[in-house]
Amino acid sequence: MTNLTDLTVAEIRDGFRAGDFSAREVAAAFNANVAAAKALNAFIVETPEKALEAADAADRARAAGEALKPLSGVPIGMKDLFCTEGVQTTAASHMLEGFKPTYESTVSKKLWDAGAGMLGKLNLDQFAMGSSNETSYYGNVISPWRRGGGDNAALAPGGSSGGSSAAISARLCPAATGTDTGGSIRQPAAFTGISGIKPTYGRCSRWGIVAFASSLDQAGPMARTVRDNAILLESMAGFDPKDSTSLDLAVPQWEASLSSDLRGKKVGIPREYRPDGLNAEIAALWDRGIEWLKDAGAEVVEVSLPHTKYALPTYYIIAPAEASSNLARYDGVRYGQRDLPDGAGLQDMYAATRAAGFGPEVKRRIMIGTYVLSAGFYDAYYTQAQKVRALIARDFDQAFEKCDLLLTPTAPSASFALGEKQADPLAMYLNDVFTVPASLAGLPAIAVPGGLDAQGLPLGLQIIGKALDEQTVLNAGLAIEERAGFAARPEKWW
Amino acid sequence: MSIDLQTVKKIASLSRISVTDAEAEAMVPELNNILGWVEQLGEVDVTGVEPMTAVIPNHLRLRDDVVTDGNVRDKVLANAPQAEHGFFAVPKVIE
Amino acid sequence: MSEYRIQGATGEWEVVIGLEVHAQVTSQAKLFSGAATAFGAEPNTQVSLVDAAMPGMLPVPNRECIRQAVRTGMAIKAQINKWSRFDRKNYFYADLPQGYQISQLYHPLVGEGAIEISLDEKNPDAQVKTIGIERIHVEQDAGKLMHDQHPTRSYVDLNRSGVALMEIVSKPDMRSPAEAGAYLSKLRTILRYVGSCDGNMDQGSMRADVNVSVRKPGEPFGTRTETKNVNSVRFVMAVVEHEASRQVDVLEAGGKVVQETRLYDPDKNETRSMRSKEDAHDYRYFPDPDLLPLELDDAFLEECRQSLPELPDAKRQRYEQALGLSAYNAATLTADADTARWFEALLAEGARIQKKSEGEVAKASANWLLSELYGALNRLGKTLEESPVSPEEGAELLALIADGTISGTIAKQVFEIMLETGDSAPRIVEEKGLKQTSDTGAIEAAVAKVLADNADKVEQYKAGKEALFGFFVGQTMKAMQGKANPQVVNELIRKALA
Structure with missing residues (x-):
């Protein structure tokens, strides 16, 4: 019999509809995998009963001959940045330990309304700040991948959506939600050999997602295939009047329109993404990617994104600035932790609560954000960064006059060992060098696995599209997926 | 621009994050390292460039003036560390 | 115009005053959430998850709040900015759930305008001064802290949190307590005419931050202090008087005025420094990334303009010129929107039933309203809105005088009976046989x-x-x-x- 946890979202959906198996069987199989994978620390809260409840509802609907929903029978993981009613939501922080929202985020509600069931709340970098999942208050997520040759070093699943990436690649869930502020969907996808798409800024409502940097945060799906991403995104996206930055547009039928035929499409190769010293294996994979897209009928052109090198510093002004303000609400008054030293006044309570409730990386970014916004520095840092950001967006506009999509690597390296880059925040920030520019410009971008490096670790390619053109991004992703034939999976050790 | 211990303490205070002297001292080189790196933005010529205001062209929608929310005190207070008589309670504030 | 001067030991001092008035915008729902704004509800019942700044909550602006601020701007002939933005003002306080107030610093909705104030009540055209308005912006109100309910705790009520305010910032154009008082009164009149704020100062719908400095005439501005949340015209005048003489005392004693926030204590009639708020503020304003720029189109502005009522200055002039009222009566009748509305209803009905023009019935109507009706209301301790006699009933009474049915003397009697019984004038005259005779x-x-x-x-x-x-x-x-x-x-x- 088929191993149900090896199925993709599309296969589960279709198999369930065809009567090949019950939704309860699927949910139970994933629940069992989740329960047996504590060593990965991918979940902060497990909700097997929720998964079964949704499955039973799907089974009943099917038995009654009712119309099935788009995700009936499909259990998924929910990044613990999405507020889920009655289920602890922590953003992987001590600050929100025990916080049970009295509301459901728009994106998670859409998924439940589409029939999906929740396997649990997935671990992440604290407040989504990190690229290795080492900043969670609830401990590191361990990648299911290991280097070949008997090296048992614990590797990073990427971040911030590291619980999501680890869980999917370890078959703990067929798909999961992620959020992407500077690469938090794409980089972990690349590290774990799965796919993930950050849609155009404004496609998915931010309402009910714990905010990191408002002008950058976007929710998106993560799964093993491009098709699964298209399926999930259709249920997650859509106009939400509760989010002022939500785009009032109909959701396209991305899955139905999937096509890996790229004839007539021009692929831009940004020359600034190939700096001196680019990892040779990454460079080689990129070249293979170019060939695959040519094979799919696309024409390849070289383009320039001249301000690329300023993207990371721009990001590390804007994101911390917004975060320093967004995280001011965690003050121990209305929810979350409160630390009230003896005899402390209100302001002392704030300082103690926030010192105890935030981890070091979160504090670092709040401090940087506070500094760059402070009197006398605002223009030099923040205003300058928003101007450079405009230039970065303009670079993309100009490149897209010559092409329809861009192909780049997703991350500058394969996964690294936990602890390897923790001592140097800057080295960690450089992980997002290829993903941050699209975030700053709000553009849709997907990460798809392209192959393994010499140590047997996955490497990913990134496709960046024009605003609102998720279809071309997904289609090009599919073209690579079909040609890369990526079938590797981590060997179970947990 | 490089920041000193005093500045780190001031930023921590503005951020309402209490730090020990040792923590503050450790942050000095860390923050200087990051700030020194982002300062390369200063070299970009931004003459005539307007700061970005909207990531994706979009206009601000305005909602109708209708009461659609509220009357959810239980939900509002549900997670409060300390709630009494329908209020949030905090250490006494002297104004 | 007699100039206001403080006599110090070292000579005369001039006081310089600017007012920042926070006016609650009249709206059903809050600025960025759908919770209600009504006054006096149970604590934390008019609070949405947005107002409580729960994680992941987002602001969506209320069109009516923007519209009312624009209409107010138009009423003071101010520049309306078709492109404005919301900024975050960051600070920590228990009444500020988000840890920032959404306000407008860099690009306010309304730019420069002006208000004319009259300094002589009896002769409103005699001493007129123009007070410049710097800007009007829209922002969120904070919640409320209660300090007297528990010995060691303060209680937080977020009902007001997120209610829309207009901050109306004057230029430092006022030079005396009387000018400050006249400015605040006039501003209140305009807001009530426009309908953008109910002007209820005792409910906190309007409160002023009073900026005061002193200088020797002709010298540059001195260091100013800001006295927060002053909630009546009388108190504003008292604050100016006290703060100015306090500053003169400080300066003449060789001291320096400290730029600081102060609080007015009406019981002791003094201002004192708010030491708890004194730690160096750095609000770290930046554009709110949860909101896009606010862009207004011509149709929106046109609707705002069309919906503006006749404003007090124009109305006063019309009363004088077209209706032939005395300057004093015209000023009194137009000083409050409700009074003018009542008067105009009286006028319209009087003209209708007497088949005369409004001008022909205006004088008698104005005199009756200001002497007879006001006298009676004063006696009864009622406001015009609570008047037991409606404008229509008043017009009936006046018509009986005008057509000679009753004399002025009898009219007084009839009016008393109307107040007591609620009966109409014609009926009282008929029943009591009060018709005057020409036999x-x-x-x-x-x-x-x-x-x-x-x-x-x-x-x-x-x-x-x-x-x-x-x-x-x-x-x-x-x-x-x-x-x-x-x-x-x-x-x-x-x-x-x-």
Whole structure:
């Protein structure tokens, strides 16, 4: 019999509809995998009963001959940045330990309304700040991948959506939600050999997602295939009047329109993404990617994104600035932790609560954000960064006059060992060098696995599209997926 | 621009994050390292460039003036560390 | 114009005043959430998850709040900025759930405008001064802290959190307590006309931050202090007076005025430093990334303009010029939107039933409203809105005087009965038989009797003491129980004495 946890979202959906198996069987199989994978620390809260409840509802609907929903029978993981009613939501922080929202985020509600069931709340970098999942208050997520040759070093699943990436690649869930502020969907996808798409800024409502940097945060799906991403995104996206930055547009039928035929499409190769010293294996994979897209009928052109090198510093002004303000609400008054030293006044309570409730990386970014916004520095840092950001967006506009999509690597390296880059925040920030520019410009971008490096670790390619053109991004992703034939999976050790 | 211990303490205070002297001292080189790196933005010529205001062209929608929310005190207070008589309670504030 | 000067030991000082007025925008729902704004609800019942700044909550602006601020801007002839933005003002306080207030620093909705104030109540056109308005921006109100409910804790009520405020910032153009008071009164009048704020200062719908500095005349501005949340015209004037003389005392003693926030204590009538808020503020303003720029189109602005009512200055001039009212009466009637509305209803109904123009009935209507009705309301301790007599009923009474049905004297009686019973004037006149008579026979008989009874006075009158004419009229009216037509009485007496 088929191993149900090896199925993709599309296969589960279709198999369930065809009567090949019950939704309860699927949910139970994933629940069992989740329960047996504590060593990965991918979940902060497990909700097997929720998964079964949704499955039973799907089974009943099917038995009654009712119309099935788009995700009936499909259990998924929910990044613990999405507020889920009655289920602890922590953003992987001590600050929100025990916080049970009295509301459901728009994106998670859409998924439940589409029939999906929740396997649990997935671990992440604290407040989504990190690229290795080492900043969670609830401990590191361990990648299911290991280097070949008997090296048992614990590797990073990427971040911030590291619980999501680890869980999917370890078959703990067929798909999961992620959020992407500077690469938090794409980089972990690349590290774990799965796919993930950050849609155009404004496609998915931010309402009910714990905010990191408002002008950058976007929710998106993560799964093993491009098709699964298209399926999930259709249920997650859509106009939400509760989010002022939500785009009032109909959701396209991305899955139905999937096509890996790229004839007539021009692929831009940004020359600034190939700096001196680019990892040779990454460079080689990129070249293979170019060939695959040519094979799919696309024409390849070289383009320039001249301000690329300023993207990371721009990001590390804007994101911390917004975060320093967004995280001011965690003050121990209305929810979350409160630390009230003896005899402390209100302001002392704030300082103690926030010192105890935030981890070091979160504090670092709040401090940087506070500094760059402070009197006398605002223009030099923040205003300058928003101007450079405009230039970065303009670079993309100009490149897209010559092409329809861009192909780049997703991350500058394969996964690294936990602890390897923790001592140097800057080295960690450089992980997002290829993903941050699209975030700053709000553009849709997907990460798809392209192959393994010499140590047997996955490497990913990134496709960046024009605003609102998720279809071309997904289609090009599919073209690579079909040609890369990526079938590797981590060997179970947990 | 490089920041000193005093500045780190001031930023921590503005951020309402209490730090020990040792923590503050450790942050000095860390923050200087990051700030020194982002300062390369200063070299970009931004003459005539307007700061970005909207990531994706979009206009601000305005909602109708209708009461659609509220009357959810239980939900509002549900997670409060300390709630009494329908209020949030905090250490006494002297104004 | 007499200048306001403080006499110090070192000479005269001039006071410089600027006001930042926070006016609650009249709206059903809050600025960025759908929770209600009504005053006096149970704690934390008018709070949405957005107002409580729960994780992941987002602001969506209320069109009406923007519209009211734009209309207010138009009413003070200010520049309306079709492109504005919301900024976050970051600070930590228990009444500020987000840890920032959404406000507008860099690009306010309304730019420069002006308000004219009158400094002489009796003669409103005599001393007019223009006070510049720097800007009007829209922002969120904070919640409320209660300090007296528990010995060691303060309680937080977020009902006000997120209610829309307009901050109306004047230029430092005022030079005396009277000017500050007149400015605040005039601003309140305008807001109530426009309908953008109810102006209820005792409910906190309008409160002023009073910036005061002193200088020797002709010198540059001195260091100013800001006294927060002053909630009446009288208190604003008191703050200016006290703060100015305090600063003069400090300076003359060789000290320096500290730029600081102060609080007014109405019980002690003094201001004191708010030490708890003194730690160096750095609000780290930046554009709110949860909101896009606010862009207004021409249709929106046109609707705002079209919906503006006639404003107090224009109305006052019209009352003087088109209705022929005295400057004082015109000013009094237009000082409050509700008074003007009442007056205009009285006028319209009077013109309708008397089949005259509004100008023809205006004077009598104004006099009756300001003397008879106001006198009665004062006695009853009621406001115009609570008047037991409606404008329509008042107009009926005035019409009875105008067409000679009753005399002014009888009208006073009728009005008293109206106030007591709520009956209409025509009905009272009918039932009590108060109709005045022009029956010359009856009046002639009464006149003859009066003159006969007062033969000595008739002698004196004929000898030149003409002032006695009034006496004969009074006696005749009395004999007629006030129901005689005074004109006819006059005529007949004159004839009888000739």
